[in-house]
Amino acid sequence: MTDYIAPLRDMQFILKELAGLDAVAGLPGCEEASEDLVSAVLEEAGKFAAGVLAPINWQGDVQGCRLNADGSVSTPDGWQEAYTKFAESGWIGLSLPVEYGGQGLPKLLSTAVWEMWFSTNMAFTMLPQLNVGQAEALQIAATEEQKATWLTKVVSGEWASTMNLTEPQAGSDLAATRCKAEPQADGSYRLSGQKIFISYGEHELTPNIVHLVLARLPDAPAGVKGLSLFIVPKYLLDAAGNPGEKNDVRCIxxxxxxxxxxxxxxxxxxxxNGGAVGWLVGQPNRGLEVMFIMMNEARFGVGVQGVGLGERAYQYALAYARDRVQGRDAVTGESGKPIIYHPDVKRMLLSMRARVMAMRGLLYTAASWFDIAHHSTDKAAADKAKRYVDLLMPVAKGWCTEVGNDVCDDAIQVFGGMGFVEETGIAQFFRDARIITIYEGTTGIQGNDLVGRKILREKGETLRELITELRVSVAELQADEALAGIGSGLADSVDALESATDWILANGKERLADVLAGAVPFLYLLGTVVGGWQMGRAAQAARRRLAAGEGDAVYLNSLVDLASFYMATVAPQAQANARTVKDAGGALTAFAEAAF
Amino acid sequence: MTDYIAPLRDMQFILKELAGLDAVAGLPGCEEASEDLVSAVLEEAGKFAAGVLAPINWQGDVQGCRLNADGSVSTPDGWQEAYTKFAESGWIGLSLPVEYGGQGLPKLLSTAVWEMWFSTNMAFTMLPQLNVGQAEALQIAATEEQKATWLTKVVSGEWASTMNLTEPQAGSDLAATRCKAEPQADGSYRLSGQKIFISYGEHELTPNIVHLVLARLPDAPAGVKGLSLFIVPKYLLDAAGNPGEKNDVRCIxxxxxxxxxxxxxxxxxxxxNGGAVGWLVGQPNRGLEVMFIMMNEARFGVGVQGVGLGERAYQYALAYARDRVQGRDAVTGESGKPIIYHPDVKRMLLSMRARVMAMRGLLYTAASWFDIAHHSTDKAAADKAKRYVDLLMPVAKGWCTEVGNDVCDDAIQVFGGMGFVEETGIAQFFRDARIITIYEGTTGIQGNDLVGRKILREKGETLRELITELRVSVAELQADEALAGIGSGLADSVDALESATDWILANGKERLADVLAGAVPFLYLLGTVVGGWQMGRAAQAARRRLAAGEGDAVYLNSLVDLASFYMATVAPQAQANARTVKDAGGALTAFAEAAF
Incomplete structure (x- = not known):
């Protein structure tokens, strides 16, 4: 197993140079996020990730979980200790409101911190991640009494959270939800029905579990506009507010x-056995709106899983490639050198590193837009940030999870036969990663969201604004001789983005099915371009620092090379995807279903 | 679990229209391969695959193998019965020489047959696949006495085969082989050393196992030119030629x-315990040449695994997408339709189908070149076929395994959350497939072989010849109005191939490291183009049949649509890869190793 080394230098560079940490720290409510505090938190998180979460990741995979005869669920050895430490250290509330026990730090900082959790133990981290999502939903929709009862415990991590959407017959289609909620005279409800794919639906890690459940009231309209949201605890609370009687809910x-x-x-x-006791959160039939808050949080978090898993897979592959001596140098014939000197192995490592940096740049920048959208008093800036976040949320989720998978796949390839052997440890990352393009909305669903809700509905307005901003970066890059090649690479991919955007906007009405057939390729295209934009910005920032004589010249120069490499290897996919967006629909629609 | 349906219609179409079955059946020694016989064999194989191999595939994954305390290895339930039936049915010798008990049928036919074995049970099929490879090696290098003793048993499957190359310290680098062979007075040798990653190195499925082992004679030169090849049986033979005393070899x-x-x-x-008894096969220090025969056979076979796994994964995903009702039609709003009607799901299925067909076209065509190279009395035709096979072998292995993995990955995505649940069955294909880009030479090794040995060494001669032939197909396609779009798509990708080829040939000497950094992208590029060529040829053949009023019009038209879809979705990767070939090396070489 390879030790986890928190990539603090890369993180700090991106936080400061791409995501504008200084500006975020200047927002009202974010003043605590000084450079010193951010460094201290990152360092502490890096230690926790390496010291507490990483060491139990592998055994978690080997042991797995068990449903016992009494209906309880056992989690792997070490989970309890890690969770207790995690909650006690206050990590759950890092960017949750101070009034409910959180620390109120910017999402920008917590994004970097959570990346480390995902790098070191994704299966574990899904548990506290649910608390964060649920806290954000309750914060917006719950009554003050509900907040006092449930939210503070969720923020502290004293109780765990779940999110109950999917049902067997419905899958991703929430309109088909059947779970029922009957109102009772005392203002509570009795819920009945089955939910599947509920992460951490049952366990013994906390004295209570707060389930948020989507269900239908008796008179609810059909479809998604008839869904209400309920708090359903594992244990009902006694008069003192402590877990008492077991509720009518179980893991089967x-x-x-x-x-x-x-x-x-x-x-x-x-x-x-008669109905699980629950309480309505928010307005009747408006549950989905609240759940979407939680889902959006979760979607962004899954995008962060992509970079987290990718980073760790990269570290594994790099350590192996530096250690493993094999073969001869193809040019000099020299033997006894580690495989990192084989051009194809170096290509894979560099490609992994470039994509991890691009994902990180995209995600941290998006996180800073979250903070600006929530905290800025400059209405125009806040509006723009909100529009950018909305536009790019499906990309942050869809692109970063697909790329995260690809990076884990490359890591296996660097290991060769050893990568296929479970004990090496890298296979776990590859297997773990395979869920992230699926849960919280498949890449297909992200693609439809991007093209349908985020582009066609507003006639591409925000995307056009983004393209204009991309053109500014292109011009800046091209104005610096040392970055002109990167600028041309970005320019080509922005051209591709613009032509695909034009095509989508021109055909969204008449040929909607064809446009949707290209939705995922378009999502890839946009991710590739936005990732490339961040790489270009990183190269610019590195050049600025070099000119000012600040920082490590080897590192800073490598960021320029990395951006060039991205333009040579990833950016050309933009043109390929643009062509697919425009051309695939015709053949696809023509193809008779009977001919499959 | 989804039943396997042998894709006989697609196979027959490709055999006849792309791979020239009629011409192959006209070669001396291949006359038995009449259309009727080929149909009968394919049908029989389809039944065997679906009825015998498919039903035990899943339990093989769940049960796995076990090393027992007595050193024996247990294989999964059903393996013994299936192997006995497989060997008794004569499947091992399908395309092996009649004089050693084979049936002497063309490799073209056996390629289609083995695709079915890999589709239905790859883990099982690796066992008889080793017999075929070993038989080809022994046939060329063994003495008549050795052939009489070992080869006939290997062809019949009475005894199993293995291939012992890799050692712990050496990995893919055979030059580092340390295993030793000491000559004995009786003409035999005593071998000692350790070999790793030996598939079916030990089991109880056959009364004997014939190991082919690479080792060094005492006076052998260093490196690969000091490797000799030995037969080392699990059991030494008694006077009657039956397995007797246990040899000094064991699975640890x-x-x-x-x-x-x-x-x-x-x-x-x-x-x-003193040395395993073995016998030299072929000349001293020339073992690698013989082993390469076996490895080439195995590499091609692994390429066929790519299409086999891809086909089955496609069948799984298609069955699920037709069955699973979810969501609403994005255009009409209609609900109650299966997910195949979602444009993105149809896109994934069509993409899977297109790539499976392209791989199959490439592999079957390559198989026909094998047959022509071996049997044609037209020396020019045989020479050309041999050069084409040599050039494209790394592509058949490298591209088809990478694409096979991608297709299995897409199948999981079609299943969504259900794909991540092991009981669904598709995860097994995804996990099984992950080894194929690694064993028998990683994709990186195939890339180096392609660019170094197959292109630079002969200054691109065969590749230029192929490009000329590709241009002829482009012109033919463009001459038919209905195929002109396909022709343009192919033309663009051939242009990309040619420009990348020019670049490689121009820089192979001065910038070898940069060229090798682009070797895998070049391999992808060549695979994409050759696959697209086969799709274009399939569309042409379909049009010919349509014009002649032969066959099912829905099916034939769908082949034209499928080729258009390939040009819209896969072919554009050619340009992206060409750019990577040319641009990646510079940034890669500049990037300081210390900056990783």
């Missing part, structure tokens, strides 16, 4: 999955 | 792998 099975074995994926049954 | 561990659990991957120890 756990999935045998390809990865994330340490995270129990439960089928939950509500109301087998 | 088996790997715990991500996939192909039904195939025991053994660490073999030779000579722990």
């Amino acid at each position: 099975s756990i999935e045998h999955k390809m990865g994330i074995h340490g995270s129990p994926t439960c089928t939950m049954s509500y109301g087998d | 561990s088996i790997e715990h792998k991500m996939g192909i659990h039904g195939s025991p991957t053994c660490t073999m120890s030779y000579g722990d």
Whole structure:
């Protein structure tokens, strides 16, 4: 197993130079996020990730979870200790409001911190990640009484959280939700129905679990506009507010999955014995809106999983490639050198590194837009940031998860036969990663969201604004002789983006099916361009620092080379994807379903 | 689990229209391969694959193999019965020489047949696949006496085969082989050393196992020119030629792998008790040449694994997408339709189908070149076929395994969350497939072979010849109005191929490291173009049949649409890869190793 080394230098560079940490720290409510504090938090998180989470990751995969005869679920050895430490250290509330026990730090900082959790133990981290998402939903929709009862415990991590959307017959289609909620005279509800794929639906790690459940009221309209949201605790609370009687909810099975074995994926049954007691959160039939807050948080978090897994896979592959001596230098014939000197191995490592940096640049920048959108008093800036976040959320989720998978795949390839042997440890990352393009909305769903809701609905307005901004970066890059090649690479991919955008806007009405057939290729295209933009910005920042004589010249120069490499290897996909966006729909629609 | 349906219509179309079955059947020695016989064999194989191999594939994954305390290795339930039936049915010798008990049928036919074995049970099929490779090596290098003793048993499958190359310290670098062979007075040798990653190194499925082992004679030169090849049986033969005394060879561990659990991957120890008895095959120090025969056979076979796994994954995904009702039609708003009607799901299925067909076209065509090279009395035709096979072997292995993996990955995505659940069955294909880009030479090794040995060494001669032939197809396609779009797509990718080829040839001497950094992207590029060529040829053949009123019009038209779809979705990768070939090396070489 390879030790985890928190990539603090890369993180700090991106936080400061690409995501504008200084500007974020200047926002009202974010003043605590001084450079010193940010450094201290990152360092502490790096230690926690390496010292507490990484060491139990592998055994979590090997042991997995178990549904016991009494209906309880056992999690792997070490989970309890790690969770207790995690909650006690206050990591859950890092960027949650101070009034509910959080630390109120910017999402920008917590994004970097959570990247480390995902790098070192994704299966474990899914548990506290649910608390964060649920806290954001409750904060917006819950009554003050509900907040006092539930939210503070969720923020502290004293109780765990779940998110109950999917049902067996419905899959990603929430309109088909059947779970029922009957109102009671005392203002509570009785829920009944089955939910599947519920992460951490049952476990013994906390004295209570707060389930957020989507269900239908008796008179609810059909479809997604008839969904309401309920708090359904595992244990009802006694008069003192402590967990008392067991509620009518149980885990009836756990999935045998390809990865994330340490995270129990439960089928939950509500109301087998008369109805699970729950309380309405927010307005009747408006549950989906609240759930979307939680889902958006979760989607962004899954994008961060992509970079986290990619970073760790890269570290594994790099350590192996530096250690493993094999073969001869293709040019000099010299033997006894490690495989990192084979051009193809170096290509894979550099490609992994470039894509990890591009994902990180995209995600941290998006996180800073979150903060600006929530905290800026400059209305125009806040509006723009919100529009950018909305536009790029499906890209942050869709592109970073697909790329994260690809990076893990490359890591296996660097290991060769050893990568296929489970004990090497890298296979776990590859298997764990395979879920991230699926849960919280598949890449296909992200593509439809991007093209349908985020582009066609507003006639491409925000995307056009982004393209204009991309052109500014292109011009700046081209104005610096040392960066002109990077500028041309970015320019070509922005051209591709613009032509695909024009095509989508021109055909969105008449040929919607054809446009949607290109939705995922378009998502890839936009991710490739925005990732490349961040790489170009990193190269510019590196050049500025070099000119000012600040920092490590080898590192700074390598960022310029890395951006050039990205333009040579990743950016050309933009043109390929643009062509697919425009040309695939015709052949696809023509192809008779009977001919499959 | 989805039933396997042998894709006989697609196979027959490709055999006849792309791979020239009629011409192959006209070669001396191949006359038996009449259309009727080919159909009968394919049908029989389809039944065997679906009825015998498919039903035990899943349990093989779940049960895996076990090294017992007595040193024996247990294989999964059903393996013994399936192997006995497989050998008794004569499948091993399908395209092996009649004089050693084979049926002498063309490789073209056996390629289609083996695709079915790989589709239905790759872990099992690796066992008889080793017999075929070993038989080809022994046929060329063994003495008549050795052939009489060993080869006939290998062809019949009475005894199993293995291939012992890799050692712990050496990995892919055979020059570092240390295993020793000491000559004895009786003409035999005593071998000692350790070999790793030996598929089916030990099992109880056959009364004997014939190991082919690479080792060094005492006076051998260093490097690959000091390797000799030895037959080392598990059991020494008694006077009657039957397995008798146990030889000094044993399995000391088996790997715990991500996939192909039904195939025991053994660490073999030779000579722990004085030396394993072996016999030299071929000339001293010329072992690698013979082993390369076996490896080339195995590499092509691994390429066929790519299409086999891809085909089955496609079948799984298609069945699920037709069955699973979810969501609403994005255009009409209609609900209650299966997910195949979602444009993005149809896109994935069509992309899977297109790539499976392209791989199949490439592999079957290459198989026909094998047959022509071996049997044609037209020396020019045989020479050309041999050069084409040599050039494209690394592409058949490298491209088809990478694409096969991608297709399995897409299948998981079509299943969504269900794809991540092991019981669905598709995860097994994804995990099994992950080894194929690694074993028998990683994609990186194939890339180096392609660019170094197959292109630079002969100054691109054969590749230029192929490009000329590609241009002829482009012109033919463009001359038919209905195929002109396909022709343009192919033309663009051939242009990309030619420009990347020019660049490689111009820089192969001065900038070898940069050229090798682009070797894998070039391999992808060549695979994409040759696959597209076959798709274009399929569209042409379909149009010919349509014009002649032969065959099912829906099917034939769908082949034209499929080729258009390939040009819209896969072919544009050619330009992206050409750019990477030319541009990646500079940034890669500039990037300081210390900056990783």
